[in-house]
Amino acid sequence: MTAKPKAFLLHGFMGTGKTTLAKKLESEHDAVRFTHDEWMNELFGDDPPEELFQEYARRISTVMQKTWTRCLDLGVNVVLDFGLWSRAERDSIRALVARHGGEPMLCHLNCTDDVAWQRIDERNRALGRSLFIAQTPFEC
Numbered sequence: 528m529t530a531k532p533k534a535f536l537l538h539g540f541m542g543t544g545k546t547t548l549a550k551k552l553e554s555e556h557d558a559v560r561f562t563h564d565e566w567m568n569e570l571f572g573d574d575p576p577e578e579l580f581q582e583y584a585r586r587i588s589t590v591m592q593k594t595w596t597r598c599l600d601l602g603v604n605v606v607l608d609f610g611l612w613s614r615a616e617r618d619s620i621r622a623l624v625a626r627h628g629g630e631p632m633l634c635h636l637n638c639t640d641d642v643a644w645q646r647i648d649e650r651n652r653a654l655g656r657s658l659f660i661a662q663t664p665f666e667c
């Protein structure tokens with residue numbers, strides 16, 4: 528029996544190191560990596576308008592889902608670098624992975640808000656393919 532393709536689900540708040548780990552997993556497991564923020568950056572820039580962000584995010588998720596589920600159908604490992612903040616979202620993705628014959632591997636990342644903000648503040652200065660993140664979410 529062939530092993531099920533793995534779907535690594537990266538779960539954690541902003542700046543906890545999800546994309547950093549996603550890149551490691553991608554190379555260690557010959558996986559296709561789906562980093563939502565990179566697609567947003569490529570398509571709509573590093574600081575898309577707030578009023579359009581949700582709609583852009585929805586469109587990206589739709590195209591991404593068609594692609595990563597097809598990867599699983601073909602037996603290819605995937606890394607889903609989405610944040611997956613809510614339990615409902617994690618449950619729904621896990622169910623979808625299973626429907627496409629994959630094995631969900633949940634990876635939870637965590638660090639203090641101070642450390643996360645320091646990392647993001649530094650990353651904001653040289654964004655590359657990341658998105659700009661304001662300090663506001665860390666002040667709530």
Ligand SMILES: Nc1ncnc2c1ncn2[C@@H]1O[C@H](COP(=O)(O)OP(=O)(O)OP(=O)(O)O)[C@@H](O)[C@H]1O
Nearest residue numbers: 540541542543544545546547548564646647650660
């Ligand atoms: N373990 C670590 N130690 C030190 N710096 C780290 C560590 N992990 C990640 N970083 C750095 O912190 C910054 C944020 O990491 P990363 O982009 O991987 O986080 P993220 O969880 O993907 O963030 P986001 O939620 O914004 O997508 C990056 O500049 C990265 O190089």
Ligand SMILES: [Mg+2]
Nearest residue numbers: 545546547564
């Ligand atoms: Mg990231």
